[in-house]
Structure formats: C-alpha cells, structure tokens
Amino acid sequence: LREKYLGRIKEAGDEAGLEAVRLEAVGKKGEVALLMRGLGKMTPEERQVEGPRLNALKDEINAAIAARKASLEDAALEARLAEEWLDVTLPTRPRRQGTIHPVSQVTEEVTAIFADMGFSVAEGPQIETDWYNFDALNIPGHHPARAEMDTFYMARAEGDDRPPHVLRTHTSPVQIRAMEERGAPLRVICPGRVYRADYDQTHTPMFHQVEGMAIDRVISMANLKWCLEEFCRAFFEVDGIELRFRASHFPFTEPSAEVDIRCSWEGGTLRLGEGDDWLEILGSGMMHPKVLKAGGIDPSQWQGFAFGMGIDRIAMLKYGIPDLRAFFDSDLRWLRHYGFGA
Numbered sequence: 001l002r003e004k005y006l007g008r009i010k011e012a013g014d015e016a017g018l019e020a021v022r023l024e025a026v027g028k029k030g031e032v033a034l035l036m037r038g039l040g041k042m043t044p045e046e047r048q049v050e051g052p053r054l055n056a057l058k059d060e061i062n063a064a065i066a067a068r069k070a071s072l073e074d075a076a077l078e079a080r081l082a083e084e085w086l087d088v089t090l091p092t093r094p095r096r097q098g099t100i101h102p103v104s105q106v107t108e109e110v111t112a113i114f115a116d117m118g119f120s121v122a123e124g125p126q127i128e129t130d131w132y133n134f135d136a137l138n139i140p141g142h143h144p145a146r147a148e149m150d151t152f153y154m155a156r157a158e159g160d161d162r163p164p165h166v167l168r169t170h171t172s173p174v175q176i177r178a179m180e181e182r183g184a185p186l187r188v189i190c191p192g193r194v195y196r197a198d199y200d201q202t203h204t205p206m207f208h209q210v211e212g213m214a215i216d217r218v219i220s221m222a223n224l225k226w227c228l229e230e231f232c233r234a235f236f237e238v239d240g241i242e243l244r245f246r247a248s249h250f251p252f253t254e255p256s257a258e259v260d261i262r263c264s265w266e267g268g269t270l271r272l273g274e275g276d277d278w279l280e281i282l283g284s285g286m287m288h289p290k291v292l293k294a295g296g297i298d299p300s301q302w303q304g305f306a307f308g309m310g311i312d313r314i315a316m317l318k319y320g321i322p323d324l325r326a327f328f329d330s331d332l333r334w335l336r337h338y339g340f341g342a
C-alpha cells in the first residue's frame with residue numbers, strides 16, 4: 001500500500017491529480033481509513049501493533065502529499081515566470097502624442113518676452129458687461145465703434161434687470177479690471193479670447209488678442225515704441241524687423257497709432273523685415289484720461305500707454321500659416337503639422 005501511494009503521489013502531475021490520490025489513500029472513505037476501521041475487529045495485541053503502523057502510514061502519505069504539493073506549486077510559479085516575463089528594454093509601440101496648439105505656443109512666447117520687460121499677466125472674463133467692454137473705454141452707447149465691432153450681445157429675458165452683457169470684442173476691458181485690482185504703477189499684459197461676428201480667410205468669430213499696458217508717472221509714446229520694437233525683434237527672430245507707426249484713432253487712446261510690420265509677398269511667400277508691403281499687427285496709443293479715471297487712477301498723477309495685438313495674426317506671420325480659420329478647425333493633420341513639441 002505504501003509503495004503504491006508514494007509512487008502515485010510522485011507521479012501526480014498537477015494539484016487536481018494529487019487531490020484525487022489523497023482522497024483515495026487517506027480520505028474519509030480512503031483505503032487507509034478502511035483498514036483503520038478494521039482495527040475494531042482485531043484482538044488488543046494485534047491492534048497494538050497495527051494501530052501505530054497505520055497511523056504512521058497515514059502520516060507518511062500526508063507528508064508526501066504536502067511535499068509534492070509544494071513542489072508542484074513551485075513548478076507552476078516557475079512556468080508562469082518563464083512565460084510571463086517582460087523585456088523592459090524593448091522599444092514601446094509607437095503612440096501618437098498631442099502637440100501644443102500654435103495659439104498656445106505663441107501666447108507662451110509673448111508672455112515670456114513681456115515678462116522679461118517686467119510685465120505680469122492679468123486675465124478677465126470673456127462674457128463682459130457692456131460697461132467694461134465699451135463705456136469704461138470711452139465708447140458710449142451711441143458710438144459708431146460699437147457697430148463696427150460686430151458685437152455678440154447676450155440674449156436677455158424680459159424683466160432681467162442685470163446690466164447688459166456681451167462677448168468681449170477685445171481684451172481692452174481687462175485694462176479697466178487690472179487698474180481696479182492693482183492700481184498704479186502698473187505693467188501688465190492680458191492675453192485671451194475675444195469675439196466678433198465676422199468670418200473670412202483672416203477673420204473668425206472667436207480669436208485671440210493680447211492687451212498690454214504700462215502706467216507710471218512719466219510715460220510717453222517713445223516708451224511704447226521701444227517696447228513694441230523690442231518685442232517684435234524678440235518674437236519674430238528676424239534681422240531687420242521694421243515697424244511703422246501710423247496715426248489712427250481709438251476712443252480709449254489719445255494719440256493713437258496702428259502698427260504695421262514691413263514685409264514682402266514675393267512668389268506668394270511672406271518675408272518679414274524686407275520688401276515694400278506693410279502688414280498691420282496691432283493698435284496702440286496713450287491711454288485716454290477718461291479710461292484711467294474709469295479704472296480708478298488719477299490722470300493728473302499718472303499716464304500710460306496701451307496696445308492690443310492679434311495673437312493669431314502674429315502666429316500666422318511667424319509660422320507662415322495662410323488661413324486663420326485652420327486654427328480652429330480641429331483638423332488633426334493640420335495640428336500635427338503646425339503644432340509644437342509633444
């Protein structure tokens with residue numbers, strides 16, 4: 001019996017097989033149990049000999065089963081390890097990574113350049129009251145600039161007595177908010193989304209501007225000019241960048257100037273810093289006293305300059321992107337082509 005079971009235990013190839021042997025040998029109805037039941041019919045002398053022998057056999061079989069079980073488990077683990085190992089030195093499968101949108105990239109670049117000149121960043125809401133967007137900027141209700149800007153007005157329910165709201169048409173309302181929050185002296189840029197009902201190759205109903213302003217005791221157009229020239233040299237990274245300050249009019253600046261950048265369009269490719277064409281990139285001027293006052297700053301003590309620049313516009317120029325609308329089409333091929341880094 002001993003030989004038979006020890007042999008079968010050794011041969012058992014898996015845990016189920018081993019369990020079957022165990023039941024057959026030392027289970028409740030197993031062969032050893034059967035023999036033990038036979039002890040009752042023996043004489044006391046026989047029992048004294050056979051009892052311990054059967055118990056010892058039972059113990060030996062149990063021990064052999066436990067040992068076999070342990071070695072089966074070891075083997076199973078070894079097999080799994082052999083099968084499931086991972087070569088961490090293999091290259092990964094190629095995976096598409098996202099890119100940084102050109103508008104985000106350019107906003108970062110602009111912010112970094114002005115940060116070097118001591119400007120910090122201020123932000124304001126995209127849904128603005130028409131007071132911040134217009135009145136505080138010296139654009140009263142009847143002013144033609146309101147119509148020119150193709151403003152999106154927020155619908156109002158009847159009986160709604162909140163002030164009228166618009167989608168801001170420029171980042172200039174952040175001038176007012178920054179003055180209110182921070183006071184003078186002040187040096188901030190305000191990048192963000194703006195909205196106008198307009199759509200063609202160079203206009204989308206949502207686009208991006210960056211506002212800039214500097215307020216101090218003594219500040220002039222000369223400071224504005226230096227600041228913008230310095231910015232354009234750093235941003236466009238082209239030698240011989242040339243700006244043209246063209247007299248203009250904005251209700252919130254006096255005097256006002258629009259700024260163009262020298263370029264050529266030879267053979268359909270845009271070159272900056274050469275040629276006889278001029279491309280408008282921003283509006284600017286000395287802050288109107290009424291605007292300073294609306295921001296809670298005394299115009300007899302302080303003066304400032306301000307400018308507003310199209311972020312998408314300068315991104316198109318720097319990276320040679322021909323159609324503004326592509327910025328907002330979410331075409332993955334376009335984004336992979338014009339996007340930055342990963």
Ligand code: PHE
Nearest residue numbers: 170172283284285306307308
């Ligand atoms: N807000 C003007 C625009 O959107 C730009 C501007 C800003 C002009 C600041 C002068 C000063 O066209």
